[in-house]
Amino acid sequence: MDSGVGGLTVAKEIIYQLPNEHIIYLGDTARCPYGPRPEEEVRRFTWEMAEFLYKQDIKMLVIACNTATAAALEEIRTAFDIPVIGVISPGARSAIKYTKNNHIGILGTAGTIKSEAYEHVLHSLKESIKTYPKACPKFVPLVESGEYNSSMAKKIVAETLSEMRQYPIDTLILGCTHYPLLQPLIEQYVGPKVKVISSGDETAREVSAILSYRGELHSRHEKKQNVFYTTGSPVIFGQVAREWMNDESIVVESVKLP
Template structure:
């Protein structure tokens, strides 16, 4: 019996579902195994050592399903653990920072790029390093927005209170002269409409999800591993915390894509 190899995608919580949505849209034949560490989210305030340990635990868990690729769909975990995990496993491992940086360099007209993210991501300097590697003369304005991830994890991204939280979180960077803003946390696309209202029409928002999905497609094509079966894949979603909340947010976010796709929901405690 043929068993389709999956793309394993992991995040600190529900944020990586933004990457899942793009993979489902661009690569509808690919099977996805997703793990959201909702019980230990957010990762942003944690130490690099903790984040690396948590990421390693999740990867070790996902390896039992024999994935053909691992996607660290969490900016904080990408900054803390991408190189470590890449050296540890035999399958391709990609993160979300370099795809986002490439998209921003392509989009900016002024060379003045903003980045918002968790405390861990911003303090790591990973985006600044990635942007400078691509374009040494780019100006980077970074700001941590620790209040945004809890807003999404609690399913409040469409609440009436979200605008005020986003407005307060973006106050500093809103005053800058950037012409594009990297949403340096995969949770932030849940708030994209509100963020755009706060930043105004003159600032282009960059989500790494679209670029990450393209990178997945390119790597699998080059390795001859793109799925070509006619049957719809059966996706698997795991979380470490409140399964009902996770499933509710995932179902709302993935919408039509998840309605027409067989899905298995499971909870795993670490």
């Protein structure tokens, strides 16, 4: 689940790495973006999404939204009897693996950056890490409107990341699941010496590891269509989903929350 289309970057990787698994996706597009909202509101929306999906008889829940993960992962994890995975720890773990100089940049929504959730995980794993956080409030609207390839996108990326280019970072975390759609522009701007980490890729791998650890991986493929729900208009959602997932067969259903 995600505040909108961003979590599709995680779903895409899960489908690629675990094609035998059946995915039920929920994007809360009607109330996107979550980033600028008060934490209490994000927490409530996240619970509504979680309860909707829990009722679909799922075996694992992935909170594919950094803002929602920062606000509500721990309490949902405690309340549910299935594994609940967020996107922050996998992204942080991967950054620690890649950095050589321990200087890590973090891009995220206002909510994620304010929560200092990445700093918390990074420092609890490795105290010597230095972090360089930057809120990027213009990125999510760009992606949700399907404009992630435009010249405007290029301009906004350059403006937002100009100070990031001055820092001694060798690793940059895309701390929002919308940002991988801007990854080519971000990589071009920060240059080849900075390793850009997509939390989506890393989260998919942890989904696989934890299902495997619990002995709950599906070992056979069943021809069951993955399901995509949005709280908003299925039209733009469907366009982005079909293009980004490279799958013309995707059908998007509309749903109301709570």
